[in-house]
Amino acid sequence: MNIPGNIITLIAGVAMTLISLWYGQNHGLLPLAASKDAGDVDELFNFMMTIATGLFLLVEGVLVYSLFKFRRKKDDTTDGPPIEGNVPLEIVWTAIPTVIVFILSIYSFEIYNRMGGLDPMVAGDPGPKLAHAHHHGQLVALSPIIDVALGLGVSPDSDQGIAPLEIKVNGIQYAWIFTYPESGVISGEIHVPVNRPIALTMTGGDVIHAFWLPEIRIKQDVIPGRETNLVFTPNKVGQYPVICAELCGAYHGGMKTQLYVQSEEEYAQWIKDNTFAMNDNGESVAMNPPSNPDAEFLASYASDIGVDADALAQLKP
Amino acid sequence: MSTTLERNTPVSPPPPEKNEHRQRKWYEYYGYSTDHKVIGIQYLVTAFILYFIGGALAEVMRTELATPDPDFIQPEFYNQAMTMHGSIMLFLWIIPAGAGFANYLIPLMIGAEDMAFPRLNGVAFWIIPPGGIFFLSSFFLESGTAQAGWTSYPPLSLISGTWGDEIWILSVFLF
Ligand SMILES: [Cu+2]
Numbered sequence: 001m002n003i004p005g006n007i008i009t010l011i012a013g014v015a016m017t018l019i020s021l022w023y024g025q026n027h028g029l030l031p032l033a034a035s036k037d038a039g040d041v042d043e044l045f046n047f048m049m050t051i052a053t054g055l056f057l058l059v060e061g062v063l064v065y066s067l068f069k070f071r072r073k074k075d076d077t078t079d080g081p082p083i084e085g086n087v088p089l090e091i092v093w094t095a096i097p098t099v100i101v102f103i104l105s106i107y108s109f110e111i112y113n114r115m116g117g118l119d120p121m122v123a124g125d126p127g128p129k130l131a132h133a134h135h136h137g138q139l140v141a142l143s144p145i146i147d148v149a150l151g152l153g154v155s156p157d158s159d160q161g162i163a164p165l166e167i168k169v170n171g172i173q174y175a176w177i178f179t180y181p182e183s184g185v186i187s188g189e190i191h192v193p194v195n196r197p198i199a200l201t202m203t204g205g206d207v208i209h210a211f212w213l214p215e216i217r218i219k220q221d222v223i224p225g226r227e228t229n230l231v232f233t234p235n236k237v238g239q240y241p242v243i244c245a246e247l248c249g250a251y252h253g254g255m256k257t258q259l260y261v262q263s264e265e266e267y268a269q270w271i272k273d274n275t276f277a278m279n280d281n282g283e284s285v286a287m288n289p290p291s292n293p294d295a296e297f298l299a300s301y302a303s304d305i306g307v308d309a310d311a312l313a314q315l316k317p
Numbered sequence: 318m319s320t321t322l323e324r325n326t327p328v329s330p331p332p333p334e335k336n337e338h339r340q341r342k343w344y345e346y347y348g349y350s351t352d353h354k355v356i357g358i359q360y361l362v363t364a365f366i367l368y369f370i371g372g373a374l375a376e377v378m379r380t381e382l383a384t385p386d387p388d389f390i391q392p393e394f395y396n397q398a399m400t401m402h403g404s405i406m407l408f409l410w411i412i413p414a415g416a417g418f419a420n421y422l423i424p425l426m427i428g429a430e431d432m433a434f435p436r437l438n439g440v441a442f443w444i445i446p447p448g449g450i451f452f453l454s455s456f457f458l459e460s461g462t463a464q465a466g467w468t469s470y471p472p473l474s475l476i477s478g479t480w481g482d483e484i485w486i487l488s489v490f491l492f
Pocket of ligand 1: 171210245248252
C-alpha cells in the first residue's frame, strides 16, 4: 500500500499537536498549587511546556527521520548533492521563533501583571503616583518617575474588599523571623489564614537571601537595607516549605522553615496562644506551650541541634 | 637550444617558508607563539586541564551530597568547592575553550593568514596559565578560597573568605 507523503505529514502533525497539548497539561513537574498566583504561573508554564514539547517532537522527529531516510548508501563514496541554502525555509524557521517569543513575552507580562508585579504601591515610592493607570486586569503603563516594583503587590484581579494581613519578614543567617504587627507575635514559622491576602514586607539583616514558597509559586530576593514585597492569597489549607533561594553562607542549605495555611479559627487560636505566651514571659519568645517542659519539647529536635538525651535531662524544668 | 638555456637560468631561491606554515617542534607548544593554530591548541589543552579540576570539584560536591549529613567536607569547604567549580567552568573552561576553537578554526574557515594581531593574541593566551595558578592558589589560604558563589554578591562576598574573594575578583579582572 502506498500512502501519499502529504497524508503521512498531516497525520504526524495532528499527532504531534495532540501529544503536545496533552503533555502540556500532564507533565507532573510542578508541586501542589496552593494559591491563586500559583494557578497563573502554572497556566504560563503549561503553555510554554506545550510549545516546547511540540518543537522538541518536530526538531527531533526531523532529525531521526533524516538519519534513516538520508543514510549513506552502501559503497557510495560521493559527497552527495551540493545544497546551497534555502531562502523560504530560512524565513520560516526565523519567523516561527520570532512569533513564539512575541507571544510568550506579552503573555508572561500579562501573567506578571495579574500576580501584582506591576502594582505601583509596591514600589514604595514617595513621589507622585500614577493613580489613573491602574485598571483591573489590564496592563499598567509604567511612568519613569515611579520606581520599578521590588516584588509583587496586590493583584489587580483580587478582591480589593479584604484588607491584607501584614507580616514583616526578616531574613538573617540562617533563619526567617516573622513579625505580626497586628498582634505583636514573633515567630520562626509563618502561620496564615486561608483565602485572605497576605502582604509580606521583607528585609535582610545581614546578606542577600531569597524568600521562596514553591507551592505558592513566588520567590523574591530579601535585601539588607531595602524593602521588598510579596502579596499572595493562599487558597489551600496545608503545611508548605519556605526555602532560602540565594546562597547566603555556609548553612544556607539549612535556612528553611514552614508555611502553615490554616482555617480562620486555627489561625486565630495560634495567634492567641502565642500572644499569651509572650505576655507571660514579658519578652518575645514564641511557641513552646507552657504545659511542655523544655526537655520534652526539645527531645524531638535533639539530633538536629546536636544534644544528647543526658544533656536534655539536665535541663531545669 | 634556447629552451634549455632558459631552463638552466638560475631562478631566485624559493622565499623562506613563512613562520606560520612551518612544521612545529614539540617545545613550541610550551612557549610564546604567534601562530593561531598553536595558540588554539594551547588554549584547548590548558582549558581541558582546568576543566578536569572543575570536574573534580563537582565530584567532591556530589560525594558530599550522597548522604544528608555533612560527613565528607565541611559546609564552608562545600561553598568553596561550589564557587570555584562554577568560576573555573565559566572563566577557565568555556571562555578559553571558545577562544581555542575560534583561534584554530576561524582563520582557516575564512582563509586568512592568521589572526589580526598575532602577538597580542599570543600574549592574551599567556595570561590564562599564571592567572589560573593564581586563582587556584587561593585554596591554600588559611581562610580558604572564595565562597560566595560565582556571582560573588556583596555583602556575603565581603564577610566570607575575605582574601579568597579578593583573589577571586582580581583573577576575574585578569581573565
Ligand atoms: Cu539565606
